[in-house]
Amino acid sequence: MSGFFGPPARLSVVSFTRDLSTASGSQAVTGVGFLPRAIVFIGSNSASTIWPTVGVIAALSGSKGAISSFSNGYTETNPLLPVVNTGGGNYQQGGISSYDADGFTISWTKNGTPTGTATFYALCFA
DSSP, X not given: OOBTTBSOOOEEEEEEEEETTSOSEEEEEEOOSSOOSEEEEEEEEOSSSXXXXXXXXXXXXXXXXOOOEXXXXXXXXXXXXXXXXXXXXXXXXXXXXXXXXXXXXXXXXXXSOOOSEEXXXXXXXX
């Protein structure tokens, strides 16, 4: 059986966390099982006020696609991961720095003094 545009896409779901108090830096996410071509992110933080966040990134011909994130009424449209906002201008925001054979690497930027742990689920498509 084939999909609308050809064979069914391979997909994999991985979960990962980010300690929001951690300094800016890279985070490798593995366990996907293939080189992702598009990723849908869903996540939230563990703070007392939880801001859900959703994002989509497509890697077409090695480039980064657009993302839409919704965090405390915030919308971002650029090749970044969803903002994890803990209020008062304290947040972590990341961008995909590489798509890897078994996952992807995120470059995080910390702003202010966010606290808590963000948990993400990444639906990866081959």
